[in-house]
Amino acid sequence: MYEAAQFRPWLGIGVVVVSFAAAFLEGVGLGLLLPIIEITQSSSPTDADGLLGLFVRFYERFGIPFTLEYLIVSLGAVMFLRFALSFVGGWLRAILGVSYQRELRERLFDSLMYGPVDYIDEVGSDDLLNSFITETNRAAGIVMATFNITEIVLRGGVYLILATLLSPVLTAVAVVSLTVSTLLVRYVLEPAYAVGDEVANVNDELQTVSQASLQGARDVRLFNMREEFVDRMHESLDRYVTSNVRLRRNQAALQNLNQFANVIVVFGLVYAGFRMTSLSIARLGVFLFAIFRLSPVVNQINNRLYTLDGQLPHLVRVRDRLESLAERDAPATGGDQSIRTVRRVDFDDVSFSYDSGERVLDDVSFSVERGETVALVGPSGAGKSTVIALLGRLQAPDAGEIRADGTPIGDLDVREWRERLAVVRQDPFLFDGTLRENVSVGNRNASDRAVERACETAQVTEFLPELPDGYGTELGEDGVRLSGGQKQRVAIARALLKDADVLVLDEATSELDSNIEQTVYEGIRSLESEYATVSIAHRLSTVDDADRIYTLVDGSVTEVGTHDQLLASDGTYAELYATQS
Numbered sequence: 181m182y183e184a185a186q187f188r189p190w191l192g193i194g195v196v197v198v199s200f201a202a203a204f205l206e207g208v209g210l211g212l213l214l215p216i217i218e219i220t221q222s223s224s225p226t227d228a229d230g231l232l233g234l235f236v237r238f239y240e241r242f243g244i245p246f247t248l249e250y251l252i253v254s255l256g257a258v259m260f261l262r263f264a265l266s267f268v269g270g271w272l273r274a275i276l277g278v279s280y281q282r283e284l285r286e287r288l289f290d291s292l293m294y295g296p297v298d299y300i301d302e303v304g305s306d307d308l309l310n311s312f313i314t315e316t317n318r319a320a321g322i323v324m325a326t327f328n329i330t331e332i333v334l335r336g337g338v339y340l341i342l343a344t345l346l347s348p349v350l351t352a353v354a355v356v357s358l359t360v361s362t363l364l365v366r367y368v369l370e371p372a373y374a375v376g377d378e379v380a381n382v383n384d385e386l387q388t389v390s391q392a393s394l395q396g397a398r399d400v401r402l403f404n405m406r407e408e409f410v411d412r413m414h415e416s417l418d419r420y421v422t423s424n425v426r427l428r429r430n431q432a433a434l435q436n437l438n439q440f441a442n443v444i445v446v447f448g449l450v451y452a453g454f455r456m457t458s459l460s461i462a463r464l465g466v467f468l469f470a471i472f473r474l475s476p477v478v479n480q481i482n483n484r485l486y487t488l489d490g491q492l493p494h495l496v497r498v499r500d501r502l503e504s505l506a507e508r509d510a511p512a513t514g515g516d517q518s519i520r521t522v523r524r525v526d527f528d529d530v531s532f533s534y535d536s537g538e539r540v541l542d543d544v545s546f547s548v549e550r551g552e553t554v555a556l557v558g559p560s561g562a563g564k565s566t567v568i569a570l571l572g573r574l575q576a577p578d579a580g581e582i583r584a585d586g587t588p589i590g591d592l593d594v595r596e597w598r599e600r601l602a603v604v605r606q607d608p609f610l611f612d613g614t615l616r617e618n619v620s621v622g623n624r625n626a627s628d629r630a631v632e633r634a635c636e637t638a639q640v641t642e643f644l645p646e647l648p649d650g651y652g653t654e655l656g657e658d659g660v661r662l663s664g665g666q667k668q669r670v671a672i673a674r675a676l677l678k679d680a681d682v683l684v685l686d687e688a689t690s691e692l693d694s695n696i697e698q699t700v701y702e703g704i705r706s707l708e709s710e711y712a713t714v715s716i717a718h719r720l721s722t723v724d725d726a727d728r729i730y731t732l733v734d735g736s737v738t739e740v741g742t743h744d745q746l747l748a749s750d751g752t753y754a755e756l757y758a759t760q761s
């Protein structure tokens with residue numbers, strides 16, 4: 181809360197000042213009722229003292245006639261100003277709240293973009309999306325509510341001062357009674373934070389179920405999971421209804437119990453005012469009016485605090501996410517050395533473990549130069565894709581060094597280093613846009629001719645006539661309108677369009693038939709650009725002409741050589757090759 185209040189302090193102070201001025205004018209307006217009632221009862225209140233005397237002297241000082249008409253016009257003017265200021269206060273509060281929401285969303289998004297990818301894997305895109313959309317929204321509501329409470333408190337303060345000026349003893353009785361009744365009501369109700377936490381949990385679950393069922397729409401049907409998802413969704417919706425109704429029911433109970441308690445207190449004061457004090461009708465009337473205005477203020481504060489308590493879990497979650505992200509070292513940051521071109525890449529005794537602690541790479545060494553192709557082969561789970569993650573600085577090695585032309589890649593400017601890499605991942609992601617937009621993601625300034633050339637090499641042109649709008653065809657979310665092999669070819673085309681030095685192919689053609697695969701590789705070999713190529717393939721026939729083949733088993737390089745050398749040495753490679761022949 182402290183941090184939220186610190187956001188844009190000057191705007192916050194502005195809201196408080198405006199609220200204070202509005203509250204003051206409310207007090208003045210209420211106070212003006214006193215001379216208005218007095219003047220209707222006696223013709224010469226000019227010798228009055230106390231609050232009434234204050235008004236009389238003020239009017240004398242500015243030479244305004246102290247008549248009923250002038251008093252009523254003054255009351256109208258004061259009230260106009262008071263509500264105008266309230267409007268400005270509400271406006272400023274909205275600016276503050278919505279800007280705070282923007283700030284949280286910006287910080288969260290930027291931290292996610294520049295933070296480590298494994299945080300996204302760990303928390304899940306569904307929960308992060310929920311934080312980004314819903315929780316930041318509620319968090320902004322907290323800021324607005326906090327300043328709203330400040331305004332109400334100030335207004336309540338003015339009523340109290342006015343009531344104290346008129347009757348200190350009755351005011352003390354009123355304050356004690358209102359406080360006791362408020363605390364009693366709060367004590368009876370369950371804490372809002374617990375219910376709010378349940379609401380936040382259910383929101384997470386709703387996001388998870390809806391995202392999984394939409395993104396996995398095909399698998400959900402093919403694996404007959406529809407009933408399972410429908411049940412999960414219905415159950416989550418039930419929990420959503422129960423927790424939300426509970427929160428709102430408690431709010432309604434709080435409001436009505438408070439109002440009831442306040443009515444009783446005010447009735448008691450009316451009785452006490454008439455029976456036990458000698459206040460004039462005008463003073464007692466204005467006093468009761470002030471208390472009457474004060475009791476909904478107490479109500480409102482109570483209600484707002486309860487709502488605030490219920491929304492706090494959302495802000496806490498967003499804060500937790502931001503803190504966790506700040507605590508993580510992002511391997512992508514750091515390094516500022518410039519790099520324009522790369523001739524050679526070396527892996528030197530590189531070891532790496534994910535958070536689970538198990539060693540995935542163990543002293544892996546290999547090198548590749550421009551004009552060469554090296555292949556990484558080995559059983560599933562051996563660590564081949566992890567090598568690519570390290571190369572792209574999505575992860576950083578725990579030990580050993582990866583160097584580009586002798587410089588550790590961690591010392592390089594990460595943007596420039598990634599400019600030198602053209603990676604076709606095992607499971608490439610296509611963006612929701614046209615074919616042209618997808619091919620040019622790594623080189624936005626590429627000419628149409630360059631896009632077409634990359635598509636020719638990657639054999640995208642083979643299925644281009646089938647696309648309704650050619651290069652302008654919308655590919656849908658994650659290229660849903662393409663086959664697996666077509667998606668792979670788009671991913672290869674976009675890698676080739678980059679002006680890179682190191683080409684990384686991670687199972688890049690696994691879904692292509694042999695003919696097209698062959699044509700793609702021939703096309704790449706005939707390109708003018710001389711790549712240092714790192715190729716990963718399960719189908720060994722696609723890498724048998726590599727300059728060097730490294731066999732990776734359980735995270736270690738167990739053998740290295742050309743296809744013929746490895747066959748002759750009769751090791752793991754020869755075994756794998758035999759099973760595929």
Ligand SMILES: Nc1ncnc2c1ncn2[C@@H]1O[C@H](COP(=O)(O)OP(=O)(O)OP(=O)(O)O)[C@@H](O)[C@H]1O
Binds near residue numbers: 298535536540562
């Ligand atoms: N993000 C991750 N977090 C934790 N462990 C991971 C992560 N990615 C991969 N692993 C683990 O690291 C090991 C190596 O995975 P990797 O994907 O590098 O293997 P691979 O040789 O490319 O396998 P495949 O040929 O099946 O693609 C596996 O045991 C896998 O479970």
